[in-house]
Amino acid sequence: MTLAGTERRRRQLITAGLGTALTLVMGTVLIMGFRLATHVRANIGSLQTASTLQTYPEEISQQLNSLRDRLEVRAYSGQALADLQGTVKRFDQMLNELGVSAESDSPQLHRALQLWHQYAPVLDPVLSFNAQPYVDSDTTGSSLSREGRQYYAEVKRAQLFASDSAGPLQAQLAALAATLQRTCSDAAARLRILLLAGVLAALALAGAAGYFRLTRSSHERAAREAQEQTRDILKTVHEGFFLLDADYRIGSVWSEALTRMFGRRDFAGLSFEELLKDLVAPATLATATKYIKLLWGDRAHENLMRSINPLGQLEIVMDNGHGGKETRYLEFDFHRVMGPEGIKHVLCAVGDITSSVLLARELQESQENANAQVDMMLGMLHVEPLQLMAFLDSAETSLNLVNGILREPARSDTEFRKKLGGLFRELHGIKGEASALNLKSVASRVHALEDMVADCKKKPELSGSDFLPLVLKLDDLLAHLRSVREMGARLTTLKETAPAAAAAVAAAAPHGSAALRQSRPVEDLSRALQAMAERLAEEHAKRFRLTVAGLTEVPPSYAATVKDCLIQMLRNAAVHGIEPPEVRRAHTKQDVGVVSVHFRKVSEGYELVFEDDGAGIAVEALKAAALRQRLISEDQAHGMDTRAAMALIFRPGFSTQEDVSMDAGRGVGMDVVARSVYALGGRIGVSTHPGRFTRFKILLPAAQAVSSAVA
Numbered sequence: 001m002t003l004a005g006t007e008r009r010r011r012q013l014i015t016a017g018l019g020t021a022l023t024l025v026m027g028t029v030l031i032m033g034f035r036l037a038t039h040v041r042a043n044i045g046s047l048q049t050a051s052t053l054q055t056y057p058e059e060i061s062q063q064l065n066s067l068r069d070r071l072e073v074r075a076y077s078g079q080a081l082a083d084l085q086g087t088v089k090r091f092d093q094m095l096n097e098l099g100v101s102a103e104s105d106s107p108q109l110h111r112a113l114q115l116w117h118q119y120a121p122v123l124d125p126v127l128s129f130n131a132q133p134y135v136d137s138d139t140t141g142s143s144l145s146r147e148g149r150q151y152y153a154e155v156k157r158a159q160l161f162a163s164d165s166a167g168p169l170q171a172q173l174a175a176l177a178a179t180l181q182r183t184c185s186d187a188a189a190r191l192r193i194l195l196l197a198g199v200l201a202a203l204a205l206a207g208a209a210g211y212f213r214l215t216r217s218s219h220e221r222a223a224r225e226a227q228e229q230t231r232d233i234l235k236t237v238h239e240g241f242f243l244l245d246a247d248y249r250i251g252s253v254w255s256e257a258l259t260r261m262f263g264r265r266d267f268a269g270l271s272f273e274e275l276l277k278d279l280v281a282p283a284t285l286a287t288a289t290k291y292i293k294l295l296w297g298d299r300a301h302e303n304l305m306r307s308i309n310p311l312g313q314l315e316i317v318m319d320n321g322h323g324g325k326e327t328r329y330l331e332f333d334f335h336r337v338m339g340p341e342g343i344k345h346v347l348c349a350v351g352d353i354t355s356s357v358l359l360a361r362e363l364q365e366s367q368e369n370a371n372a373q374v375d376m377m378l379g380m381l382h383v384e385p386l387q388l389m390a391f392l393d394s395a396e397t398s399l400n401l402v403n404g405i406l407r408e409p410a411r412s413d414t415e416f417r418k419k420l421g422g423l424f425r426e427l428h429g430i431k432g433e434a435s436a437l438n439l440k441s442v443a444s445r446v447h448a449l450e451d452m453v454a455d456c457k458k459k460p461e462l463s464g465s466d467f468l469p470l471v472l473k474l475d476d477l478l479a480h481l482r483s484v485r486e487m488g489a490r491l492t493t494l495k496e497t498a499p500a501a502a503a504a505v506a507a508a509a510p511h512g513s514a515a516l517r518q519s520r521p522v523e524d525l526s527r528a529l530q531a532m533a534e535r536l537a538e539e540h541a542k543r544f545r546l547t548v549a550g551l552t553e554v555p556p557s558y559a560a561t562v563k564d565c566l567i568q569m570l571r572n573a574a575v576h577g578i579e580p581p582e583v584r585r586a587h588t589k590q591d592v593g594v595v596s597v598h599f600r601k602v603s604e605g606y607e608l609v610f611e612d613d614g615a616g617i618a619v620e621a622l623k624a625a626a627l628r629q630r631l632i633s634e635d636q637a638h639g640m641d642t643r644a645a646m647a648l649i650f651r652p653g654f655s656t657q658e659d660v661s662m663d664a665g666r667g668v669g670m671d672v673v674a675r676s677v678y679a680l681g682g683r684i685g686v687s688t689h690p691g692r693f694t695r696f697k698i699l700l701p702a703a704q705a706v707s708s709a710v711a
Contacts, residue, residue, distance in 0.1 A: 019212055022205045029198040036194060040187040043180055049098045050177040056091040057166035057173075060119075063087055064126070064159035071152045074134055074142040085127050092116070098176075108176035115169045122161045125154040240350035243337070248272045248292055251345070261330065261352055263318060272348075279316040288314075295334055295346050309334070313357065329357040388488045391433055392481055394560075395442070398426045399478055406467055406474065416462035421652055423453050423470070425672050432567040432669070438531060445480055449473045525563055526551050529570060533595065536574035544578045544593035544612070546570070550600050558700055561676045562608060566597060568669040569610045569696055576656065577614030577694055587691060589613070605682075608698040616690040619645045625656045646686050650674040 063084040070077040095116055099109060133148030144152060233255075234241065240258035243251040250267045259265050262275065273289050280288070287310045295305060311332035317325050331353045337345040405422045427450050434443040452473055456466050526548045533546040554562050578593040585591060598609045622645045623637045631654055632640070648654050652671045677684045682700040 019205075019208045022201060022208050026198065026201040026205050029194055029201055033191060033194040033198060036187055036191045040184055040191060043184045043187060046098055047177060047180040047184055049094050050173055050180055053091060053094055053098070054170050054173045054177065056087060056094075057162070057169040060084070060087055060091065060123075061159065061162040061166045064155060064162050067126075068152070068155050068159050071133060071144070071148070071155060074144070077133060081126075081129065088119075088123060088127060106176060106179055108172050108179055112169060112172040112176060115165060115172060118165065119162070122154075122158045126151070126158050129154070238352070240348075242267060242348055243345040244272060244292065244348055245345060246296065246343075248289075250275070257352075258350065261328075261350060276314075276316075279318055280314065284310075284314070292334075292346070295336060296343055305334070313353065327354075328352060329354045388437070389485075391437055391439070392485050392488070394433065395430050395481055396478070398430050399474065399481070402426050402474060403471075406471055410464070413462050416464075416466075417457065419467075420453055420457050420462075425675065427453070428568075428669060428672055429564055432564065432571065435532060435535075435567070435571070437528060438535060439484070442477075442480065442484065445477050449477060525554075525559075525566070529566060529597070532567065532570060533574070536571065540574050541580060542574055542578045542593070543581050543591055544574070544595050547594065547596045549596075549598050551597070553601060553606075554599055555606070558606065558680070561680060561700075562599065564676055565608065565673045565698060566610065568673050570595065572669060573610075573612040573614065573694075577612040577616075579615050583615075602699070604699060605701040606699070608700070609695065610698075611693060611695040613693050616692055616694050617646065617649070617686070617688040618690050621656060622646070622648050626651075626654060629654065646688070649686070650684070 063080065067077055067080040067084060069075075070080050095113065099113060129147075129151050131147040131151070132145060133151050134142045135145045135148075136142050230253075234253070235256045237255050238257055240255050240261050242254035242258065245251060248271055250270045250272070252268045254267050258267060262279075267275075272292055273285065276285055276288060291305075291308075291310050309332065311330075314330045314332060316328050316330060318328065319325060329352075331351040333349040333351070335347045335349070336343050337347055402423055405419050405426070408419060410416050410419055427446050431443050431446040431450065434440075434446060449470065452470055456462060456470070459466065529548060530546055533544070536542070537544055551562070573595050578595070579587070579589075581591040584593065593613055595612045596610075598607075600607055619642050623632070623640060626632045626648050627634065627637055631648070631651060649670050650673075654671075674684055677698055677700070680700055682698060684699075685697045686695065687697070688694040
């Protein structure tokens with residue numbers, strides 16, 4: 001909260017507190033005034049009663065005197081007695097009521113009640129008389145009867161008592177009236193004070209109400225300004241903001257950027273799943289929905305949840321407004337809004353990071369290209385210029401063959417798949433030679449092109465359009481080879497012997513001719529194989545040494561074939577043959593394996609023997625791999641002998657490795673070896689002992705006969 005918001009909140013609290021206090025004061029004044037007014041009213045009534053009662057003692061005395069006079073003159077006394085009874089009854093009733101309503105602890109009232117209680121023994125015989133006080137006689141006339149005489153005596157005694165007691169009783173009643181008068185005066189004074197306080201409180205409350213109204217107007221104006229500012233912010237920001245409730249639905253307020261990002265305006269009440277349903281894959285949508293549900297968990301740590309956010313870079317496909325589709329990249333960031341009872345909302349911020357992602361990709365591609373250039377240059381530094389130029393010429397020749405295969409017309413699925421087989425063989429040879437020279441940039445590009453060919457083979461039905469991406473990738477590979485050639489030419493100028501050697505190569509054969517492929521020297525083949533063996537051992541976590549003998553005896557016409565065969569068999573030995581050190585130790589072998597190459601002239605021509613002391617070849621493993629790749633049937637596997645099973649390794653597409661890597665898994669290498677040997681009229685054989693060794697023996701005819709046949 002800002003300082004202005006805090007100050008505004010403080011003023012609101014002070015205003016509300018002041019208004020509440022004034023309201024309480026006003027309420028207290030009204031309640032106390034009502035109680036005091038009620039008390040004053042009761043005291044006034046008591047005062048009136050006390051004032052009235054002051055006349056009753058004298059009136060009772062007079063009525064007793066009148067009753068006595070009537071008895072003395074033998075007059076009718078019934079009315080006088082009735083008047084006396086009424087007066088006494090009213091006095092007694094009013095005095096008792098006064099005792100209840102007035103100050104019960106008043107000493108004057110207490111003494112008045114005591115005096116009045118003394119009247120009872122004297123007045124009761126008079127008031128209760130109901131006999132005939134007179135008797136009539138013809139001689140004497142009316143006279144008091146016996147009851148009358150007794151009654152007269154009681155009246156006379158009561159009259160004397162009332163005459164004596166009237167003064168004190170009246171004095172007590174007068175004192176009581178005076179006390180009540182003072183009480184009423186005091187209560188009236190307090191009531192006036194309360195009324196004044198009430199008026200002041202009412203004025204203060206009216207002032208507070210006016211202040212509240214002004215404050216409310218000010219707050220409403222500030223709230224409207226804040227709402228306008230919020231709307232301006234939501235219209236201006238480039239990020240999309242909205243709140244999700246516990247039902248994962250968007251609230252009624254969101255930023256205008258959401259409309260630009262998602263191409264819609266109806267966000268209120270829309271669920272998060274509905275927002276993304278038509279823009280992302282079902283699996284991505286399911287993951288996003290689960291993540292949103294996790295955000296509402298009380299135990300989920302927000303920083304941890306942010307680190308596993310699956311929507312940090314979300315790829316969506318949406319209409320571009322011109323009838324087509326476009327890909328955008330959005331970044332979702334979530335923050336939980338806490339309330340007194342826990343999570344109240346989840347704030348979602350959406351940013352369009354398409355430009356950043358594309359720029360990052362461009363930078364990454366530039367970096368990868370730069371790294372590839374550096375790797376290429378470092379790899380070329382270890383290659384002799386003649387070897388490099390010979391490889392480039394050979395690779396371009398092979399790629400021209402690949403281009404020719406791609407351009408061959410084909411109509412049926414069988415013809416298309418035949419083209420793929422030819423592509424595999426040519427590309428595999430280029431990759432093997434590039435790997436032998438440690439030209440990683442070339443080998444990786446050829447491997448990527450092989451992946452595309454493998455993807456085509458997996459399709460249930462092929463057409464000409466499936467080969468278009470291969471043509472584009474081939475153009476990229478040819479362009480890269482031209483870059484390698486240019487860089488090689490620059491590096492050649494830095495070496496002293498390079499100009500003369502390059503001139504000799506140029507004079508020996510035209511650029512890209514097949515004659516150059518057959519006349520490459522083999523003096524450096526041993527060194528290239530040793531370098532390749534070291535690289536393979538490091539990449540596959542193996543330990544072995546390579547021994548080479550007799551390669552200097554390879555005729556120039558066999559140099560390319562021998563080199564291609566050795567490269568492929570060395571890769572097979574590193575991947576399939578030589579075991580890891582811990583496995584070799586478990587089989588009581590030396591940690592370091594041995595791979596040997598021997599080339600020699602024999603009576604029938606030339607013999608190339610390649611042997612490793614690795615795991616050997618298991619016949620059942622060959623059959624299982626062939627069954628898995630559907631190269632043979634179950635019946636064929638059961639009827640296959642060892643010789644036929646060993647021949648499987650030369651079948652196109654066969655490999656015992658399920659995962660494809662840079663050095664194995666295509667099922668092309670040994671097929672290329674066999675085709676190369678058979679093309680020269682040679683033979684190839686394999687012998688193995690599981691757990692001990694594998695030996696390949698290649699027999700090539702005399703080079704002169706081959707040269708004559710070629711000529």
